[in-house]
Structures are given as structure tokens and as C-alpha cells.
Amino acid sequence: MEDLSVSIGRTEIVRGVSFAVNRGSTLGIVGESGSGKSMSVLAATGLLDAPGASVTGLSQLHEDTRSLTLTSATARELRRVHGNSVGFVFQDPSTSLNPLLTLERQISETLETHRGMTRRAARSRALDLLESVGIPEAESRLDSYPHHLSGGQRQRVMIAIALACDPALLIADEPTTALDVTTQAQIIDLVKELQAERGTAVVWISHDLGVIGQVAEEVLVLKSGQIVEQGPTSSVMEQPKHTYTQQLLSARPTLGRHPDSADPDAEVVLEVKDLKVDFSVSATTGRKRIQAVDGVSFCVRRGQTLGIVGESGSGKSTIANVLTGLVKPTAGTAELQGADLLSVRGASGRSLRRRVAMVFQDPFSSLDSRMRVSDSIGEPLRVHRLPTGGSRDDRIRELLQLVDLPEEFASRFPHELSGGQRQRVSIARALALEPDVVILDESTSALDVSIQAHVLALLERLQIELGLTYVFIAHDLAIVQQMSHDVLVMRGGKSVEQGSASQIFLAPEQEYTKMLLAAIPPEKPAVVRR
Known part of the structure; x- marks a missing residue:
């Protein structure tokens, strides 16, 4: 890319962005929402389709012996390139995948279009791709639909589709933002492994400098559509020159930050005992029961925060939904200052439930x-x-x-x-009824790191000023340590380990907890140089 600029009407969104990425290497692009990260790459690859949009500058794709100027390519040339020479993995696989098509059809479509494969050959190739990206029982999954898979598995399928035709370039636009730390680590390792095997060039877009430090040799920092810093990842992260880069690095949550010690004598506001939740789901052999929560117990003390962590599908959000009345439990009790949230009905039930609020x-x-x-x-x-x-x-x-x-x-x-302002409105709505307990279900995971830092600071201030009690659900362990007095670690619907935040983070007893901590991106760049 050379001097690429993008305007929507009279507004210039991207100004003079230039970079190059070589075969087998990775370029990281970072910045907050609205900085122009995705807009630059979409414009450069001919995918920008906005009313009144105009693109100037040069974007060229060099593949073997031929080159194509993407910014002036025809629609026919772009159709030949997209999916064939350039693969795309976007942030949300649930919206990128077609819910009405099987996994086999979604992978084979690219192979039949660009490689002219027969249906049988494309199915065989689709199976190989699902196996290569680590989908368990890949052959039986060919006839599955996206909703049958977890978020991490759907993202693996997106990677399989993107790499089906061995593209020269892979665009990864926030591919791990919505994933838990272990799944994120697996996706990062998977892309590295496949990149090493195929020599694919990668442009990795993210707002998380910790992720960029793991995947990219070079990094480009964007703010308001302009490059403010560019260079080797190690140099930019260890000695940032621009104030904006320094702000991004300081806002990133890291292990070691934690609230004051919990008061063991504080009043118990919420006590959950032996909570169980079963769901009936469809399977190839008929309907079966899935135990989403299996005998979980915990308590939360006034003015303190219980952090609940675990991978996707561990049962974290199911517990939140039970406490707010959105899901009916199979067994167990949840007492809010002596009254059982799960058994009260009528006017008394409504009066009790208003004392538990939720931020989504x-x-x-x-x-x-x-x-x-x-x-x-x-x-x-x-x-x-x-x-x-x-x-x-x-x-x-x-x-x-x-x-x-x-x-x-x-x-x-x-x-x-903005996203941060909308979340502040959600917090204000949750506090409207002066609740005893506020449940924060991944309430900052969709925000940029700097906005996330402001929202977390707001939550900490409100807890001190109003004496609020939080149940803080998150997959980012650094944020959980920063916010929580006590921590509950869950896996497969069960409580694996629980205790004070200092005990869980400094001296974890269970291997699963140690694995979660090991999956956190390091503060220093951890890229394997090629």
C-alpha cells in the first residue's frame, strides 16, 4: 500500500497510509475503534462498499510472477482474487458463516469456484482442512451447521475457509477479540503453524497490543486514520515514541494489578449452594440432556467482587442468567440476604429480583x-x-x-x-434501582483497551462510593485480577478452584487454573522470528 486515503462523502476517514508485508511475515495494525484499521484494509483489498466512498493511492498484490493493482481492479478481477489469492477471517464468525449451509458446503464453495473441483474432491479437501485447523471428529462435523459449534470452533472453520485455496495473503481482522484466553492462544498458534507451512503473508488487525506482540514482526499504529508510529514490534512495544502508543500500552490490563485485600468479616450478601442447570438439546440420536452447571457453590460479600472465569461453555453466563431469572435452574438455592431468589414468586419475587442487576x-x-x-x-x-x-x-x-x-x-x-458511552448508559440503567448485587457479564470485553480502562476505573469508583457488590464474569484474567477480591474458576459447568484473588493468581493449585494463566499474552513481545 502506498499513500492510501479513503473518503466518505466530504469526510476523510483514512489519510496517506503506506505499508508492505512480505511473504511468510506478519504485519500488525493496532488502534482504537474508528482509527481506520479495518477501513484501510477493506479499501486496499477492494472490499469497501460504502455509498459516496472514494479511494486514492495504490494497493498492489504480488503473487508469484504476476501483480494486480487492487485499487483499480475490475469487479471480475476482484472476484478472482477474493478467497483465492486473499483470504479473510473477521471478528465474529457467527455473522461471517451462513447459518443455513453446512460446514462442508461453506468450505467447498470456494474450492469449486476457484479451483474447479468436483463435489467429491471438494468434500475430501474440506475434511483435510477441518482436520488441519483442529476440529474434533472432523468427518462427522462436515454435515454440521455453524450453531452446532462453539465460538472457537466457528473461528477455526473461518480459518479453514480462508486458507482453502492457499492464498498468498491472509487478512485477520480482530479474529480473537471475542474468544477466551485459551481459545485465543490456540487460534494464534494455529495461524502461526499454518503460516509456517504455507508461507502465507498475514495482516493481523487488533486493538490489543498484547496479541500483536505474539503474532507480528512489524506493527503499525493508527489514530484517526493516520499512522502515528510504525516499526519492529519489539521496538514499538518496548520503547514507544508516540504518546498515543504509550497510552495504548499503559491502558492494557496486565497481571499484577489487584484491589485491596478482601474483608473476611464483611456481610455475605449473596450465597449460592449446589446450583445445577440442565438443558435439553437436539442430537443425531434424538434429544439429550446437557449439564451446563453442575453443583456450583459460592458466596459474595458486601462491597466486594467475586470474579468468575473459565473458557466458553464453562457455565459462567448460565449462572448469571439463573441469578437474574432468565434461566430456571434444575436444583440448588441462591439466597440474597436470607431470601431465596430461585423460589420466590409474584410481587415479592419482583421486589427481590430488582435487587440484582445485570450489565451485558x-x-x-x-x-x-x-x-x-x-x-x-x-x-x-x-x-x-x-x-x-x-x-x-x-x-x-x-x-x-x-x-x-x-x-x-x-x-x-x-x-x-460511542461503545464506552453506551456501556456507561447500561451501567446507569443497572444502578437505577439501587441493587444489592450487580452482575457484570463480560461487560468490557467488546471495548477498546483505553475505553475498557475508563469503564473499569468507573466501576471501581462506584463500588467504593456506593458500596456495590459485583459478580464479575470475564475471560480476561488480567482484568479479573484487577477487579476481584475472590475468584471462582469454572470448567465444564463445575467449580475447579476458588479462593482469594491473591491465592488463585499467585499460588494456583489446579492444572487447569495454571493453564489459563499461562495462556495470557505476555507483556513483552513473544514473536518467533522467521
Whole structure:
């Protein structure tokens, strides 16, 4: 790429971006949302399809003995290149994969189109690809649909599709952002291994410098559509020159940060005993029962935070859904200051459940796009006919002030806010009813590291000022250590280990906990030089 610029109407989104990536090497592109990371690569590969968009500059793909200028290529030339010479792995495999097509069909489609393979040959190749990316029982999975797979398995399928035709270039756009640390580590190792075997060049886009430090030899830092720093990953991460790069590095959560020691004599607010949750699911042999949570017990003390960690499918979010009444448990109790959340009904049940609030992972989908901020925050107040004294509008302004949002934001819609601002609105809504317990279910995992740092600081401040009690669910162990007084480690629906945060992080007893800690990206670059 040379001097690439992208404009939408009169607004210039990307300005003068230049870089090169060689065969077998990896270039990392980092920056916050809106910095132009994805826009640059989409424009460079001919995938930008926005009304009023214009692209200037040069983008060339060199493959063996031929070169193609992508920025001026015809639609026919781009169809020949996409999927064949350039493979793409995007952030969310659930939206990238077609829910109506089997895995075999989605992989073989590329092979039949670009390689002219027969259906039988394409199926054989699809099987080889699924095996190469580590899908268990690959042959039986060929006829499966995306919803039959976990998030990590779906991302492996996306990698298989992207690499089906042995492309010269792989574009990996935030491919591990939504994954837990162990699955993230597996995907990183998988791409490295396949890259070494095939000599593929990789452009890896991420907002996490820790991930870039593991995969890329060179790094390019973007801010507001412009390059602010560029060079070898080790140099940029160890001696950043630009203030923005320094801010990104300082905002990144790392092990070692943790709250003050827990008070063992503090009042127990929430106590869960022997919680069990079963789900009935369809299988090839008929319906079967899946035990999502199996005999989990824990307690949370007032003004403190219990961190719950584990891989996808470990049962973390199922516990949150049980506590908020979204899922009915099979057995067990959950006492909130002596009253069982799981058995109360009617008016007393509604009164008790308002004392447990929840902040979800994606603030955009958890807020109604048709409701203004004031309506979203005021809805729980209207449902419970609060406040009993004073103005509801005054309470909404007070909640906005509490989460550091200006009063005028009350009239805005969710699409008019940034990701961090939307999450602050979600937190304000959760605090509207003055709950005893706030459940934070991956509440910062969808945010950029700098915005994430601001939201975490807000949560810590609110806990101190209001004496809030948190159940903090996350797959990022560095954040869990920073936020939690006690930690519960889960695997396969069971409690593997639990104790104080210092005990879990400094002297873990179980091998699984040690494996989770070992999967955290190191502070220093850990790229194997080629």
C-alpha cells in the first residue's frame, strides 16, 4: 500500500497510509475503534462498499510472477482474487458463516469456484482442512451447521475457509477479540503453524497490543486514520515514541494489578449452594440432556467482587442468567440476604429480583435502538414505580452524572454514542434501582483497551462510593485480577478452584487454573522470528 486515503462523502476517514508485508511475515495494525484499521484494509483489498466512498493511492498484490493493482481492479478481477489469492477471517464468525449451509458446503464453495473441483474432491479437501485447523471428529462435523459449534470452533472453520485455496495473503481482522484466553492462544498458534507451512503473508488487525506482540514482526499504529508510529514490534512495544502508543500500552490490563485485600468479616450478601442447570438439546440420536452447571457453590460479600472465569461453555453466563431469572435452574438455592431468589414468586419475587442487576457484554444490542437514553435508564424506574419521592427526570440526571455522562446525553439514541458511552448508559440503567448485587457479564470485553480502562476505573469508583457488590464474569484474567477480591474458576459447568484473588493468581493449585494463566499474552513481545 502506498499513500492510501479513503473518503466518505466530504469526510476523510483514512489519510496517506503506506505499508508492505512480505511473504511468510506478519504485519500488525493496532488502534482504537474508528482509527481506520479495518477501513484501510477493506479499501486496499477492494472490499469497501460504502455509498459516496472514494479511494486514492495504490494497493498492489504480488503473487508469484504476476501483480494486480487492487485499487483499480475490475469487479471480475476482484472476484478472482477474493478467497483465492486473499483470504479473510473477521471478528465474529457467527455473522461471517451462513447459518443455513453446512460446514462442508461453506468450505467447498470456494474450492469449486476457484479451483474447479468436483463435489467429491471438494468434500475430501474440506475434511483435510477441518482436520488441519483442529476440529474434533472432523468427518462427522462436515454435515454440521455453524450453531452446532462453539465460538472457537466457528473461528477455526473461518480459518479453514480462508486458507482453502492457499492464498498468498491472509487478512485477520480482530479474529480473537471475542474468544477466551485459551481459545485465543490456540487460534494464534494455529495461524502461526499454518503460516509456517504455507508461507502465507498475514495482516493481523487488533486493538490489543498484547496479541500483536505474539503474532507480528512489524506493527503499525493508527489514530484517526493516520499512522502515528510504525516499526519492529519489539521496538514499538518496548520503547514507544508516540504518546498515543504509550497510552495504548499503559491502558492494557496486565497481571499484577489487584484491589485491596478482601474483608473476611464483611456481610455475605449473596450465597449460592449446589446450583445445577440442565438443558435439553437436539442430537443425531434424538434429544439429550446437557449439564451446563453442575453443583456450583459460592458466596459474595458486601462491597466486594467475586470474579468468575473459565473458557466458553464453562457455565459462567448460565449462572448469571439463573441469578437474574432468565434461566430456571434444575436444583440448588441462591439466597440474597436470607431470601431465596430461585423460589420466590409474584410481587415479592419482583421486589427481590430488582435487587440484582445485570450489565451485558454488548451495550449496543442490550439497549433498545428506538429508545432514547432517558427512556432506557427510566424504564426500570417506571416498571417499579420509582422514585416514590422526587422527580424521575431528576433521578435520571443523577444516574447520568454518576457514570460521568453529560445531562444532554439523555435525549440521544444509542447509535449516537460511542461503545464506552453506551456501556456507561447500561451501567446507569443497572444502578437505577439501587441493587444489592450487580452482575457484570463480560461487560468490557467488546471495548477498546483505553475505553475498557475508563469503564473499569468507573466501576471501581462506584463500588467504593456506593458500596456495590459485583459478580464479575470475564475471560480476561488480567482484568479479573484487577477487579476481584475472590475468584471462582469454572470448567465444564463445575467449580475447579476458588479462593482469594491473591491465592488463585499467585499460588494456583489446579492444572487447569495454571493453564489459563499461562495462556495470557505476555507483556513483552513473544514473536518467533522467521
